[in-house]
Each structure stands twice: as C-alpha cells, then as structure tokens.
Amino acid sequence: MAPSHGTDPPRRPGGMPPDGEDKDPTMHIHRPKPVHSLAEFASEIAVIAVGILIALAGEQLLEALHWRHVVEVSRAAIRIETQANLEMAADRVMTAPCLKARISALDAKLRRPGPWIADPLPDAGDARFAALPSAYVPTYAFYVDGHWKTAVSNGALTHMSEAERNSDVYNDQAVQGLIAYAAEEETQAAGLQPLAQDQSLSPADRLAFERVLARLDALNVNQVVYARKYLEGNRRAGLSPDPRRLASAYAGLRAKLGACVTPLGSTEDALPKGLSAVEMAR
DSSP states (O other): OOOOOSOSOOOOGGGOOOTTSOSOGGGOOOOOOOOOSHHHHHHHHHHHHHHHHHHHHHHHHHHHHHHHHHHHHHHHHHHHHHHHHHHHHHHHHHHHHHHHHHHHHHHHHHTSOSOBOOOOOSOOSOTTTOSSOOSOOOOOOOOOOHHHHHHHHTTTGGGSOHHHHHHHHHHHHHHHHHHHHHHHHHHHHHTTGGGGSOBOOOHHHHHHHHHHHHHHHHHHHHHHHHHHHHHHHHHHTTOOOOHHHHHHHHHHHHHHHOTTOOOOOOOGGGSOTTOOHHHHHO
16 A cells, blocks of 8 residues: 555545535635624615615616617607608698689689580699699698607607607697598599590589589698698797798799799797697697
C-alpha cells in the first residue's frame, strides 16, 4: 500500500470531498438566515415590499412610455388626415356656387315645354374614364378617416386628454356626415345623366328630374354648412388649410369651372361665438 504524503485531504467514499470543503464556487446555495427578532422580520418584509414596488413602478413607467409613443404617432397621423379633409371641405365651399348655378339652369330648362335638347357638361373631368356624358358632376370629395379609426381601435384615443379627444370626436362626426352626403350626391347625380342626351320628356319625367334636382340642391346646401362648420371648428382649435395649397386649389378650380368659383372667405359665422370643436363634440 502506497504511503500517504500527508498533502492530500482525506476523501470520502466515492471521491466526494470532505464536509465543509467547497464543492463548486458556482453552486453556492444561500440558506435563509434565521430571524432572531421582530425588527429583523420587519426588515426582511420591508426589503421584499420595496422590491415589489420598484418592479411595479418600472412596469408602469414602461407602460406610460409606450402609450406616450402611441399617442404621439396617432396625433401626428390624425393631424395630417384632418389637413387633407379640411382642403376637401374648402373645395366644397368654393365650388358650391357652381353647383347651385347648374341646378338652377337645369331646373329652368325643365320648366320650358318642348323636347329636351341634350345639355351635357363640356368638361366633366371624367373624360378619361366615363363612357357617357354627364349633366351634373358634384365636387370631387374623398374624405379620409383611416388614422382616426386606428386611434380608436388601438386605444390611443382613450389615452389623450379630454379636450383633445372631444375635438377628434367632433372632427369624425363632421367627416362622417360629409362622407354620407357626398355618397348620396354621387348617386343622385347619376340620375340626371339622361339630361345629357336628347330626350322626349313626359310631364312625369320632368317631375322626376325636378325631384332629383331638389335633393341635389339640399345636399349641396348641407355639405356647405357642414364644411364651413368643420373649417371654423378646426380654425378655432388652431388648425386650418395650408394657405399656399388653398390658393393653388382656388386657381385650379377657377381655371376648370370659371368665375362661379368663389374664394373661401371667412367661416367665423359658421359657429356661434365662443364655440369651438371641443364644445361641438359635447
């Protein structure tokens, strides 16, 4: 049997190190210290409570930062969307006299006896697409509300201030009204297409066309009223169409439709004094 040199520690059966010797520095198990007093127990509880509070505060901070980012992105997108809709509303106000004049001219001609002589618009703006001539073409309107719907669905709207939320609600109500009126106007305008061609009209036919004209007249008025209120409500909230784009739109409409196009002018009388987009939504 080989003699021991006295340098190696005694080994336990199976090659395990003796009790008390470190097995693996990375495998330490910290055993809980026994609590010897009420003060030590309270200290342990306080440490645990503080740790939980810090974790909760951190989570709330991350949540707040997340919603702050979502709201900022939604706010910027809605503002761009509103600008586009304000330009559409301004176009409607500027071209409304042209539509009113066209309705009056068709009405006067329908009241005259004799065969109907075709009365197409010389430039309806759809020559590249339309197969038939048109007797009445409303102002082009493409109001948008996609960013608003996103803000509602992703919860951004609920994290905005009450004033901002009310203003956005008012804007959406106005835009939805304008969208509905524009859709009906397109449908009604299609009913006047026969007046762009020679016709033999009976009294019943003339009366039917008069009804369509009456409805188009009402839709024109309604859209102007809604558009002016929409413009004024946003102006009081600090948002108006870009003056340069407004001037460019006016010049383009004037070149296309003629002197019947009028400048936008003031919309202050569209809402009672002191009323803004926020109050309109309440």
